[in-house]
Each structure stands twice: as C-alpha cells, then as structure tokens.
Amino acid sequence: MSHQENLTAYIAAFVGELVTAGVKDVVVSPGSRSTPMALMMAAHPELRLYVHVDERSAAFFALGMAKASHRPTAILCTSGTAAANYYPAIIEANSSRVPLIVLTADRPHELRDVGAPQAIDQIHLYGRHVKWFMEMATPEDSPDMLRYARTVCARAAATALRAPAGPVHLNFPFREPLLPDLLKQNLFEHEERTDKYVGIHSGDLTLSTEKYQEISKHINQFEKGIIVCGPIDNSELTESIIQLAQKLQFPIIADPLSQLRSGKHNKDYIIDTYDTFLRNDEGRQALKPDLILRFGAMPVSKALSGFIKENIAAVQYVIDGGAGWRDPSAAASEMLYCNERDFCRSVAKYASSAKRSRYLKRWVDLNDFTKMSLRKVNDIAELSEGKLFWQLAEFIPDQSVLFVANSMPIRDLDTFFHNSEKSIRIMANRGINGIDGVISTALGAAAVSGPVYLVVGDLTFFHDLNGLLAAKLYSLNIKILLINNDGGGIFSFLPQAAEPEHFELLFGTPIGLDFEHVVRMYHGTFTRVSDWSSFNSAFQRNIEDDGLSVIEIPTARDRNLSEHRELWNDVSQEISGFLKEE
Amino acid sequence: MSHQENLTAYIAAFVGELVTAGVKDVVVSPGSRSTPMALMMAAHPELRLYVHVDERSAAFFALGMAKASHRPTAILCTSGTAAANYYPAIIEANSSRVPLIVLTADRPHELRDVGAPQAIDQIHLYGRHVKWFMEMATPEDSPDMLRYARTVCARAAATALRAPAGPVHLNFPFREPLLPDLLKQNLFEHEERTDKYVGIHSGDLTLSTEKYQEISKHINQFEKGIIVCGPIDNSELTESIIQLAQKLQFPIIADPLSQLRSGKHNKDYIIDTYDTFLRNDEGRQALKPDLILRFGAMPVSKALSGFIKENIAAVQYVIDGGAGWRDPSAAASEMLYCNERDFCRSVAKYASSAKRSRYLKRWVDLNDFTKMSLRKVNDIAELSEGKLFWQLAEFIPDQSVLFVANSMPIRDLDTFFHNSEKSIRIMANRGINGIDGVISTALGAAAVSGPVYLVVGDLTFFHDLNGLLAAKLYSLNIKILLINNDGGGIFSFLPQAAEPEHFELLFGTPIGLDFEHVVRMYHGTFTRVSDWSSFNSAFQRNIEDDGLSVIEIPTARDRNLSEHRELWNDVSQEISGFLKEE
Incomplete structure (x- = not known):
C-alpha cells in the first residue's frame, strides 16, 4: 500500500465510523497537519462542517452544540498551541458533563521533541480533564488497522456519551504528504460490518x-x-x-x-x-x-x-x-x-x-x-439588571433557548425569572462558571436549535468577542441582551468592595469599550437603549429578525448594588411580616 | 495568629520576595479567589501591575514583556478555566525559553472535587509544559512558613531564568475570607534576611x-x-x-x-x-x-x-x-x-x-x-507582501522593535529584510509558531521597550483581537502593518492548494471582516492604503504618533503566490547564470 492509500483508507474508516456513531457536527480550525482529517470530514456528505479560526471559540461552539443536542460533537485542529486553545472548553465540558470528541493532529513520532515547528508534547495534553485519551497509530490500510480505527472511534463516541458524559481526546500522528485521495471509489463504504463496527451498549447505574x-x-x-x-x-x-x-x-x-x-x-x-x-x-x-x-x-x-x-x-x-x-x-x-x-x-x-x-x-x-412582593422590581423606572429578567420572562417567545452568562446574569435570572407555561430552555456554562466562551457556547446552541437569547455582561461579552465570527459566517440567529455596566458587577457584592484604593483597578476593571463597532464588524444590528420603552420596542423588533442582534442595556454598578440591597431589604421585611401573621 | 494575619504575612513575604528576585511586571486578570495576591501586588510600590481581562491575551502579554526584558514576568489569575486560558502562552514560553512565573489561585483542599464553583484539578494543570510545579501550602504566619514562601518564590524566579529559561507554575490554595490587611505596618519589610532570603547562583554549562x-x-x-x-x-x-x-x-x-x-x-x-x-x-x-x-x-x-x-x-x-x-x-x-x-x-x-x-x-x-537580483521586488507596482518588507527595511526608524507574525510575514521577512546598520530588534513567537497571541506578545514588548512595529496577516490579527485592549488601557505605542489577504495565505504555497473543492472552506478560510471597526473600538487610528504612495505617507505619518495605529495593506492570495513564484524563478535563473560565469 502506498502512503496515500494507507492515509485515505484509515482516515475514511475513522470518519465514516464517526457518522455511524451519531456525530453530525464537526468544528474544524484551519491548519496544515490536520489536513487528512479535515478533507475527509469535508468530503463526508452526512457531516455538517463548521470552520472556526480561533480554536478557543471553536471548542466552546462545539460545546454549545453538544449541550443543546446531547450528541457527541467533534472538534479538529492542527498541532501545537492550537490544541492548547481547546483547554478551557474541554475543562468546562468535563465538569458540566458534555460529550466532546477532541481530535488533534500531531507530528509523527520522529518529529517530536527535536525542535520541529509546531510540535509539542500532545500526549495527555489535557491531563486529567478528559475522560479518555488515546495516542492513535500511524495510518495503515490493513484489515486489522481499519478495524482498530473504527473501534477506537466507536469507543470514543460511547465514552463521551456514557454517564457522566464528557470529553475524550484522540491524538493523530500524520506524516507528510498529507493529502488523502478523495477520488477513491466508495470512500466511506466500510467493507466489513457495513453499519457499525461494534455496538456499545451502556447500562445505567441502578440500585436493587x-x-x-x-x-x-x-x-x-x-x-x-x-x-x-x-x-x-x-x-x-x-x-x-x-x-x-x-x-x-x-x-x-x-x-x-x-x-x-x-x-x-x-x-x-x-x-x-x-x-x-x-x-x-x-x-x-x-x-x-x-x-x-x-x-x-x-x-x-x-x-x-x-x-x-x-x-x-x-x-x-x-x-x-x-x-x-x-x-x-x-x-x-x-x-x-x-x-x-x-x-x-x-x-x-x-x-x-x-x-x-x-x-x-x-x-x-x-x-x-x-x-408578589418581588413584583415591585417592575416599579424601577431606570434600566435595571433585575427588572430585565422579569421583563424577559414576560416577553420571550415560547420555544426559545435562553442562554445566561455567569456572574450576575445567572443570579438575577435565578431571582427574577419565575415559573412559566412557556417552554423556555435555559442554558448556561455551569460546570466551572467561567466568563470565557459564553458567546460561542450560545452560538453553538443556536446552530442546532431554535433562536437563542443570550443575556451577558460586558466583561463576559468582551472575553469571547471572537466567537461572534460564527454568527456572521453561518448566519446564526442569536439575540444578545448585553448588560453594560462597564466592569465586573459581581465584585460590588463581595467583601473586596471594601478595598476602595485598589477596587476599580483589580475588580471593577472598567474597559470602556463601545461595542457597537465590533457588532457592526460582524454584520450584526446594535441598539443601545436608554429606557424601558426603547428596550421594549427594540426587543419586539428583534423577535422577527434573523441573524445577530445586540441590544445594549447600560446600567451602573453602584446603583445596581443598592437596587438589589433595597429590594431584598423591602421584600425581606414584608416576608417577616407575612411570617408573623401566619 | 488570625486567618487574616496568616494570609497577610505569607502573601506579603511572597510578593516582597518576587520583587527581590527581579520581577518588575505582573499581569493580573480579575477574579475573586486571587484577591489576596492581587491586592498585595497592587500594594507593592515597586511592581508595575497590568490588568487584562482575557487571560489568554494576558499570558501572551506577559510573554512579550519577559521576551523583551529577559526578566521573569509574573501572571496571576483566579481558579477554574481562567487558568486554562494561560495554556497556549505557557507552551510558547516553554518552547521559546522565556521566563514566566505563573501564579494561579485555587480553592483550598476541602473544596476540591466536590462540585464547588470554579474549582478544577489545578495540580500539574499544564502537564509537562512547565519547568517546575509546586502546590503551595495554605498561608501561615510562622517563621518556617514565611521562609518557605520566600524560598519557593526565589526558586521559581531562578528556575524560570536558568537556561533553558521557561515557565514555572505555583498553585495557591486560598480559604475565605480573602482580604489581607493592607494597613499592616511595613508590609514588605522582611524581618529576617532583609535583602533576599537565599541567593541562587546558576552556572552555565561549560566543556573542559x-x-x-x-x-x-x-x-x-x-x-x-x-x-x-x-x-x-x-x-x-x-x-x-x-x-x-x-x-x-x-x-x-x-x-x-x-x-x-x-x-x-x-x-x-x-x-x-x-x-x-x-x-x-x-x-x-x-x-x-x-x-x-x-x-x-x-x-x-x-x-x-x-x-x-x-x-x-x-x-x-x-x-x-x-x-x-x-x-x-x-x-x-x-x-x-x-x-x-x-x-x-x-x-x-x-x-x-x-x-x-x-x-x-x-x-x-x-x-x-x-x-541585487531581489531588488526587482521593488518594481512591483501593486501592493505586494514581499515588497512590503523591503520598504520596511528602508523606512523603519533606528532603535525600533520589529515584531513579525508567523506563517507568511516571518518568511517574507527572511527573504526581503536584509542586513542593516540600524539597530532593529526582530522578535517573533518562534517556539511553536502559532498564530495565537501575537498582538499581545508584541504589546508586551512595547510595554517594556521602545515603539514596536508589528507585521501581521488578517487571520493572526483576528485570533488575538482581544489583545488590543492593552494598547488602549495602557496607551502603548504600537504600529501595526496588517496584511489583509482575507484568509490563510500560506496554504496557497502548500500541496493543499491542489484540492480545489474544499480549499477555500478549509484552508483559504476568508472571514471578510472590516477591521476598521474594531480598531476604532480600541481608540486606534486605521488607514487602509491603496497603493505604495499612500502606504508611504501613512507610514511616515505614523512614525511620530503615539498609541495604536493600524495600516491595512490589502493584497490578494493568488497574486501573492504568483508574484513569489515569478520572482524566485527570475532570480533563480539569474543565479544560475551567475554561477556559470563564475
């Protein structure tokens, strides 16, 4: 067998089995070493392939798809630091139990630890933060090795899915030349065991x-x-x-x-x-x-x-x-x-x-x-972070996905977004509760489900601005409610607020960005609202829009703190009264 | 000793020793768990503290400072995925031998692997990609433990610096409450061995x-x-x-x-x-x-x-x-x-x-x-990636730093930027040659040295857009020459270009962004040039400017490929002729 025949048969077997194992979406970041796998994925008629230049956003995007679809989603990148950019999303997937199949291309063994370009030690690159790691054999077109490629693939998907779900990592050494033969007949037709190679049936834990x-x-x-x-x-x-x-x-x-x-x-x-x-x-x-x-x-x-x-x-x-x-x-x-x-x-x-x-x-x-007592949040005349969620509960259309960022949004949602007859799927990255990758995760959800509403503060929005590229490239339907209090609002609620000298520098961290610029760069619509009536009309207008839209709700961190405190005080007094009467 | 006294003395000892060991710059990302260290760093009069919200950019920014200054630079972040965002820069530092001191805050032992928020396994988080890892003891104000904190700090700095230089990682478990007492008298005055705790003298390898x-x-x-x-x-x-x-x-x-x-x-x-x-x-x-x-x-x-x-x-x-x-x-x-x-x-x-x-x-x-033969690149009338470097060699002011991105810029620099009497320091991230973190590394260099010229393609520029925040927040002097050929130019030179069906999708990857928007968001000036005369005047105008300026040079990937091929062909023929005459 020629080098190209080995490469073609082995990778085709792997990619074919990926589809058989239930993978429908793959997110590929451009690179050279990953060429055999990327081309093979592009050639498979049953895979939806997304390209994302920034691997960090790419991995969170896949996380969002896997979270929303409960299907294992695959990501692919080239060797080197590219693969390290996946780390935050992998850790989040591991902690929040989301099935991810992480595929990294690598230099072959003879080019490792010899100063070759873009070569790092990728063995156990993600340490204890993946459920399973395998260093793959170099490509070979023999019955044994095709069986091996298909079996490992099936195991990877099953391991990613099995409770607790999570990420798995396969590292592929590829030798040059890297081009497979896409013109080969019946590229994805497995000759032996045409359906799946081996079925993996995972039982649930059950007590007697x-x-x-x-x-x-x-x-x-x-x-x-x-x-x-x-x-x-x-x-x-x-x-x-x-x-x-x-x-x-x-x-x-x-x-x-x-x-x-x-x-x-x-x-x-x-x-x-x-x-x-x-x-x-x-x-x-x-x-x-x-x-x-x-x-x-x-x-x-x-x-x-x-x-x-x-x-x-x-x-x-x-x-x-x-x-x-x-x-x-x-x-x-x-x-x-x-x-x-x-x-x-x-x-x-x-x-x-x-x-x-x-x-x-x-x-x-x-x-x-x-x-009932909390309803008084609606009396706040100014734009308010708490009231926003009450409004949202009222206006959000049935069958939407509501994605909320960490720090304050998820907490305000908890307080102000109550039971509803509407079917609203609420999502967040609550494995590690990071401020990273939130835009991309929400966009991943948007790619496999209906329209997504994302509520996010300015620092979290900033952290994953690159994620917005997917909204532009894949015309995804996402409506972002951007709470802009110019900094880290949650810190005002913490004891750190007692350190006036360094508070703004280390915790408040205002970045003073006018996000309208960047939203326009990604061909989104941007509306900065100044009061509730302009919020309501912007919100209603956006319901029908496709694509990326951002409504910015400017708020003030100190006013937000006092609003919350006053409200909790008032309500708490009423609760005390109610309990005495009872 | 109270909890706060333990925390204060231990962290003050560590931060004081950091300065004694030669650290001048620290890059802090906002977070709660890291509060004791962040506040102590802010309180130290001899540390320059930079705040960077995106930890990935923060780490590359520190890498740039350490590269340019040859001093160990410290980075600090909170627990969880924040720390995972450091991974790409750490791997680059390890491979390119740059001294970084990575400080991560962590939950205390009793809050690990029990589903506490923002808690991940941070022990050996960066695997084999750091030179040294230590899990620190919980803070204690006893002579033994202060000596321990100071000694580990000195060892960390010395290990980071010792050939081959590289990153070291210290993980700090912090228990709540997290506020140290910054009003303590003589916070950073070591009572015992006031200068340094222990001097570490590292010999060079030498043969007989x-x-x-x-x-x-x-x-x-x-x-x-x-x-x-x-x-x-x-x-x-x-x-x-x-x-x-x-x-x-x-x-x-x-x-x-x-x-x-x-x-x-x-x-x-x-x-x-x-x-x-x-x-x-x-x-x-x-x-x-x-x-x-x-x-x-x-x-x-x-x-x-x-x-x-x-x-x-x-x-x-x-x-x-x-x-x-x-x-x-x-x-x-x-x-x-x-x-x-x-x-x-x-x-x-x-x-x-x-x-x-x-x-x-x-x-x-x-x-x-x-x-002499290569001079003909100057005859190209259109904007050309190769000619750009020849022009740059001519016009770049003495004593500048020239930072070049990977993929095509470093290769064109190699071909077209020749010997010069000017003192130009040329820098790049050539450990792993990634397209990540380039803006931040260049800005880190700008923070510790003179004006920096950065030559970068559009995909690399996109990958680290968040890095530009530091230019705005710290008024750094950087002049970016942005070669925009809307995609991955280097792939046109590789065998992948022979796959016309999937080439643009997987390798060309045009993203179609008008970067003027985002540059304006960061308060930079943006000039898109259309010919060499407008390039030259923009370049000259920018020399005197402070702050962030971007000159975009639009080029075309296919024309760039043929230009290079023709030029090498021509020059190669002339070389053959020259060798025959010789």
Whole structure:
C-alpha cells in the first residue's frame, strides 16, 4: 500500500465510523497537519462542517452544540498551541458533563521533541480533564488497522456519551504528504460490518429493588422533606420528579437550570423564589427540613447553599447517575449512584402516599408571597439588571433557548425569572462558571436549535468577542441582551468592595469599550437603549429578525448594588411580616 | 495568629520576595479567589501591575514583556478555566525559553472535587509544559512558613531564568475570607534576611579546556565550514560569533531572529539571502559544506532546512547552552551542551586562523548577487507582501522593535529584510509558531521597550483581537502593518492548494471582516492604503504618533503566490547564470 492509500483508507474508516456513531457536527480550525482529517470530514456528505479560526471559540461552539443536542460533537485542529486553545472548553465540558470528541493532529513520532515547528508534547495534553485519551497509530490500510480505527472511534463516541458524559481526546500522528485521495471509489463504504463496527451498549447505574424499598421506607419517616433540583438537563426527568414530589408531598426547590421552571407540566410543587426568601432569617427558621433529596449539580443560589449548609443535621440523599461527588457543603449523608429517573420512579412506586403537610404549604405560600412582593422590581423606572429578567420572562417567545452568562446574569435570572407555561430552555456554562466562551457556547446552541437569547455582561461579552465570527459566517440567529455596566458587577457584592484604593483597578476593571463597532464588524444590528420603552420596542423588533442582534442595556454598578440591597431589604421585611401573621 | 494575619504575612513575604528576585511586571486578570495576591501586588510600590481581562491575551502579554526584558514576568489569575486560558502562552514560553512565573489561585483542599464553583484539578494543570510545579501550602504566619514562601518564590524566579529559561507554575490554595490587611505596618519589610532570603547562583554549562581544544582541532580540519545561526536572542553573543567566523573564515547563515542582521557590528560574514539562493539547485551544489556549526533554534527558512537535511554527510555540531535537542533533520553528529558564547570564545582562542577560502567567497558573492537580483521586488507596482518588507527595511526608524507574525510575514521577512546598520530588534513567537497571541506578545514588548512595529496577516490579527485592549488601557505605542489577504495565505504555497473543492472552506478560510471597526473600538487610528504612495505617507505619518495605529495593506492570495513564484524563478535563473560565469 502506498502512503496515500494507507492515509485515505484509515482516515475514511475513522470518519465514516464517526457518522455511524451519531456525530453530525464537526468544528474544524484551519491548519496544515490536520489536513487528512479535515478533507475527509469535508468530503463526508452526512457531516455538517463548521470552520472556526480561533480554536478557543471553536471548542466552546462545539460545546454549545453538544449541550443543546446531547450528541457527541467533534472538534479538529492542527498541532501545537492550537490544541492548547481547546483547554478551557474541554475543562468546562468535563465538569458540566458534555460529550466532546477532541481530535488533534500531531507530528509523527520522529518529529517530536527535536525542535520541529509546531510540535509539542500532545500526549495527555489535557491531563486529567478528559475522560479518555488515546495516542492513535500511524495510518495503515490493513484489515486489522481499519478495524482498530473504527473501534477506537466507536469507543470514543460511547465514552463521551456514557454517564457522566464528557470529553475524550484522540491524538493523530500524520506524516507528510498529507493529502488523502478523495477520488477513491466508495470512500466511506466500510467493507466489513457495513453499519457499525461494534455496538456499545451502556447500562445505567441502578440500585436493587430491595435498596429502593429500604430508601423509600426511610424517606417515609420524615415529615419535613424537600427536593432540591440543581442544574440537570434531562427532559425525561421532569415528569418523574414531579410524580415523586406528588407522592411524597415535598416541595421542589428548582434551580433555573433544572429545566423545571418552564413548560406545560404541573408546577404546584415548584418553588422558584427561594433565593430571595431564604435570605430572611425567619424564613430559614420556618423552613428547616429534616430530609433533603438532591438532584443535579449544586444550585446557583448562595442563599440556598447556605441553607443546605446550616441544615447539615438533616438527612441528605444526593442522587447522581454520573457517580460524582457533588457536595461542596460536605452535608450529604447518603450518596446514591443510580440513574435519577430510575430513583424517582422507584421511590414513587415503593413509598407510601403522604398527605399535604403544613410544611409544604409554608414553602408554597412563602413562594407565592415572595413572588408578589418581588413584583415591585417592575416599579424601577431606570434600566435595571433585575427588572430585565422579569421583563424577559414576560416577553420571550415560547420555544426559545435562553442562554445566561455567569456572574450576575445567572443570579438575577435565578431571582427574577419565575415559573412559566412557556417552554423556555435555559442554558448556561455551569460546570466551572467561567466568563470565557459564553458567546460561542450560545452560538453553538443556536446552530442546532431554535433562536437563542443570550443575556451577558460586558466583561463576559468582551472575553469571547471572537466567537461572534460564527454568527456572521453561518448566519446564526442569536439575540444578545448585553448588560453594560462597564466592569465586573459581581465584585460590588463581595467583601473586596471594601478595598476602595485598589477596587476599580483589580475588580471593577472598567474597559470602556463601545461595542457597537465590533457588532457592526460582524454584520450584526446594535441598539443601545436608554429606557424601558426603547428596550421594549427594540426587543419586539428583534423577535422577527434573523441573524445577530445586540441590544445594549447600560446600567451602573453602584446603583445596581443598592437596587438589589433595597429590594431584598423591602421584600425581606414584608416576608417577616407575612411570617408573623401566619 | 488570625486567618487574616496568616494570609497577610505569607502573601506579603511572597510578593516582597518576587520583587527581590527581579520581577518588575505582573499581569493580573480579575477574579475573586486571587484577591489576596492581587491586592498585595497592587500594594507593592515597586511592581508595575497590568490588568487584562482575557487571560489568554494576558499570558501572551506577559510573554512579550519577559521576551523583551529577559526578566521573569509574573501572571496571576483566579481558579477554574481562567487558568486554562494561560495554556497556549505557557507552551510558547516553554518552547521559546522565556521566563514566566505563573501564579494561579485555587480553592483550598476541602473544596476540591466536590462540585464547588470554579474549582478544577489545578495540580500539574499544564502537564509537562512547565519547568517546575509546586502546590503551595495554605498561608501561615510562622517563621518556617514565611521562609518557605520566600524560598519557593526565589526558586521559581531562578528556575524560570536558568537556561533553558521557561515557565514555572505555583498553585495557591486560598480559604475565605480573602482580604489581607493592607494597613499592616511595613508590609514588605522582611524581618529576617532583609535583602533576599537565599541567593541562587546558576552556572552555565561549560566543556573542559581539553574538550574545546579537541573540538577546535577537529574544526580546523575542514575547509568548507559554515555557521548557522537560528533564532537566539542574546546580544552578548553577537561579537563572539563574529570573532569565531573571522578566525575560521566561515560564513554565518543568519536567521532574521539571530539578531545578527542588524546593528553596527561587522557584517562581512553575515549571509542573509540564503532563503532565495538555496532554492537553486546549482547554488546548493556549489555550496555543499563539510562542516556545520549550528546555534539557536531551527531557522525559519525551509530552503535552509532542506539544505541541512541533504548535507547530512557533513559533520554537524549543534551548540546548545540549554541542553535541548534541536535537530528535526536528524543531521547532528555532535551535540555540545555548553554556553554558546563560551564555545565561540574558546574555539576562537584554540583554533588556528584560517585563510579566506574560495568557498567563503562563493557564499559572500552569491549573497551579494542575490540581494541585487531581489531588488526587482521593488518594481512591483501593486501592493505586494514581499515588497512590503523591503520598504520596511528602508523606512523603519533606528532603535525600533520589529515584531513579525508567523506563517507568511516571518518568511517574507527572511527573504526581503536584509542586513542593516540600524539597530532593529526582530522578535517573533518562534517556539511553536502559532498564530495565537501575537498582538499581545508584541504589546508586551512595547510595554517594556521602545515603539514596536508589528507585521501581521488578517487571520493572526483576528485570533488575538482581544489583545488590543492593552494598547488602549495602557496607551502603548504600537504600529501595526496588517496584511489583509482575507484568509490563510500560506496554504496557497502548500500541496493543499491542489484540492480545489474544499480549499477555500478549509484552508483559504476568508472571514471578510472590516477591521476598521474594531480598531476604532480600541481608540486606534486605521488607514487602509491603496497603493505604495499612500502606504508611504501613512507610514511616515505614523512614525511620530503615539498609541495604536493600524495600516491595512490589502493584497490578494493568488497574486501573492504568483508574484513569489515569478520572482524566485527570475532570480533563480539569474543565479544560475551567475554561477556559470563564475
């Protein structure tokens, strides 16, 4: 076999199997060493190929696609620092359990550690932050080696998907010349086992019936139970968790990323204003639980984490089908490694039906009262970060994706974006909560789903400006609500604010950019609003638009801080009053 | 001791020692976990502190400062993906031997791998791409632990500097609350050993006198010797290498990054057009060496690497004071691990003086002839990438720094930017030759040295657009010559160009951006020139300007390819003619 025949057959086998394994989208960054794989991907009729020059944005873009589609998504880049640019998105994927297949091209062995250009040590380049790493064999067209290429590919996709989902990394040494023969007949027709090479069937973690019965019996002993549902993106879970709540008569403390706050399902048990009323001492006292059933990652609300931590005496079951250790408060009493839906169904089946308790009523009443009390955020005449989310909940069209950035937006969303009959999928990068890659992740979601609304502050927007290129090149439909308070708003809420001398330099970090320029460079529309009426008309106008649009909402960091504090104070006083009357 | 007293004393000791160890510049990215170190750095009167929101650009910015100043430069960021954004610059620093001190803040041990926010496994986060990693102890104010903090700091700086220089990584676990007491008296006055805690004196690698004599004797046996000087940034080496050439009567094949092409030193032996004449078969035949003395990293010229590879029978000494393995052609016959200047001086001392050979004359004559022949690039009427460098060599002011991007600019510089009496420091990121971080590296150089001229293509410019923020925030003086051929120009020169179907999609990758918008966002001036006369006037106008200015030179990729091919063809024919006459 010639060098080119070896290269062609081996890479075609790999790329063909990628499609068989369910990969539909690949994100390629330009480079020379990755040529064989890039050309083969471009030649495959069933792959959607996106090109992204900046590998950091490329990887976050793929992360967004994989998050939104629950399909493994592949990224490909050349050797050298290109591959290092993938690192932030890989770490986020690993932590937030998103299936990514990372393919890096490399120099062949004889060109490593000898000062050859663009050659670095790519073996275990991402350390412990990928689920699986394989250094691939050099291309060879023999039955054994084609079988190997296809098997590794199938394993990579299955490993990326298997709970907990995450990134895998395959490193490909390619020798020059790098051009495969794309004119070869039946390039992607596997000669042997035409469908897939080997099927990989991954079971879910499940406890024994006896164990579920024992747990159910145990749970039934508690009167003051709550279900805490943190970030977990599994639409199949919704109904089972609600059935469990009905059976046990427990409230569900629903993080905005639990996907429980919006949709047509029964919301009688869904508590969505706890972030506010758990700041109130009397509220926390009135609601002390003796049992906590916890699903998903840790919720965003600091008030809730504090509440969990101060109720360390309560029995706490942590249910995790991905067998992690999601317990920063060190408050868990039992770790249950089993599929979450399985758990809900089993306990709903084996537990006895509970009656509606005074305790549940207290959660629901306090939630209703707080929601009413919070409405006063709408009275704020000036542009306000909190009110924005209330407005958004009202105006966002059904079936949209709402992507929120970290720092303040996700927190304000938690406080002000409540239950809704609309089906709004809420997404965020809550693995590591970074300010990096947010635009690209949202655009990736837009590439595989409907229109995306992204709410983002100015520093996070700045960090991934390069990500906007995908919106231009692929005409993606994204509507960005850019909260511009010229700096890091969240720091005003932290003790650092007490250091007036260095605060603006190190934490406030105003960058003073007029983003209209850069949005125009990417052929987007830009509207800077000055009041709520201009916001509303800009928002309505943008609903029908395709492509990239940015509405900038200028706010002030210090006013935002005092607004939040005043509001929480007011509401807290009302809550205290309400609890006394009760 | 209280928590705050422990934190304050320990971090003050560390930061104080950082200054004692010679660190003058720190680049901090905003974040919460890094608060103790960030505040302490801001409080130190002898540190220049730069804030950069995007950690990827921040690290390259620090790389540029360290490269230009030869001083270890520190970077600081918060925990999580922030730290992963440093990876590309760290890998470049490791490969190009630049001293960086990477400081990452981390959660304390009890908050690791338990689902706490922004917590990742930061132990050995950069794998094998740093010279040294230490997980720091939690802060403690005891004589032992202050001594420990100071000693580790001194070791970090010394390790970063010691040949081969490179990055080191210290990971700091910080427990809340994070505020140190900046009002403490005599914050940075070390009570014990006030100057430095321990002096670290690093010797250079040096061979024995007998070995140098033996080598000198061996070298004297060869008639056709050449000195190849690749990228090496050591102004102390210049004179010794020229003395060696004089003694041995060898030509010096000087890469543009050898720093030998410009300055007031004797240039009789400096060959600077080999990239052109070594493309000519007869030229290569006429110049076959029997001995090669090689210094520095591998030169950029592919013609030269090919020449070295085809002369694998020649004896090749590779001299490397950093004890690496810089031999991608696998052509070395002796690896000499000793300080380069030491080597030059010793051999100049022990070797017998050679007479000017016909062989040396042939190199010099061919070099002179080629340079004359290349002048015809100036006849190109249209804007041309090659001619740009000839023009630049003519117009660039003395004492400037010229930073060139990878891909085409460094290659065109190699071909068209010849010896000059002006003192022009030429810089590039030639460790891994990435297209990432180039703007930031150049701006880092501008922050510690005079005005910087940066020549960069559009994809490389795009990749690090965020880097421009530093130019705005710190009013840095940078003049960017932006060659805009809307895509990856270098690929047209590669075999990939033969794949017309997918070429533009995967390799040409036009992004179609009007960069004027983004330059204005960063308060820079932008001039798009349409011909050489407008280029010249824009260039002259910018010389006096401070701050950020961008001159865009629009070119076409296909015309650029044919221009280069025609020119090399013409010159090659003339060279063949010249060699026949000779």
